[in-house]
Amino acid sequence: MTIPLIVHGAAGRMGTRILSLAAGDPRFRIVAGVDRSAGALRPLGVDSDAPLLTSIPAEPGAVVVDFSHHTAIAGIAQVCARHGQALVSGTTGIAPAELDTALATVAGTAPALHAGNMSVGVNVLLAIAARLARTLGDEYDIEIVEAHHHLKKDAPSGTAWALADAICAATGRTRADVVHGREGDTGARTKREIGMHALRMGDVIGDHSVYFVGNGERITIGHVAHTRDLFATGALRAAAFLHGKAAGRYRMAEMLGLE
């Protein structure tokens, strides 16, 4: 059975990649793209005759995939709840309380999933980092290193923070234990601190490494993004996972069998 797909934020960088990949994927039938102006998807470079609309259409059993802007989430959630349509949200920058309300709204009548990073590999890395931190304990120093292209405006990356948060949750630390870079008379390293280091260089899409060092050994885990399509691929995998599921909230880790 094909999955009816509606992409919100259809004209954006992520929206067009998701639609382009879905157009060539027999699991999906593109119902429509939704963005700020109406038209057709083909001029956006998407191989589909589906329309570009300004509001989410009612389509029984459809999955709405949203990569747009944080201000849109409440309205999207209400429409999904009203039509009983599943929601995969990858939009970042949504205030935690607002995101929680929106997901709860959808989850009353349909399945809902949000992930700030839709990469399958990154979500596996988060689970492994938490597991290693918990298992290795205080004898191992933990340092996170991320690298991105020279145009990136924020540091550290959201994914580096997600790694720190996963390690904190697994070991009873908090963000107050994260130490950014080191300079000058820093004193000896404490056991609790998590070192955080951001490199900015060239056209790097996104590299993340976590070091666990102690007892005469070093374990390094990491993820390297080769293409931005990995987020689109993860979003489509999440859409396929949610299709036909019972109403409720779901997580990437659950989809990947990590919990």
Ligand code: NAD
């Ligand atoms: P973009 O600016 O290229 O595209 C956003 C699109 O959404 C635009 O076409 C815009 O017109 C549309 N839009 C914005 N508000 C809208 C509204 N209220 N109604 C309808 N359409 C609206 O941005 P992008 O690079 O595609 O990223 C989109 C979002 O996805 C951002 O929040 C970004 O941080 C996030 N993102 C998440 C992941 C992940 O893995 N979760 C990966 C990449 C990007």
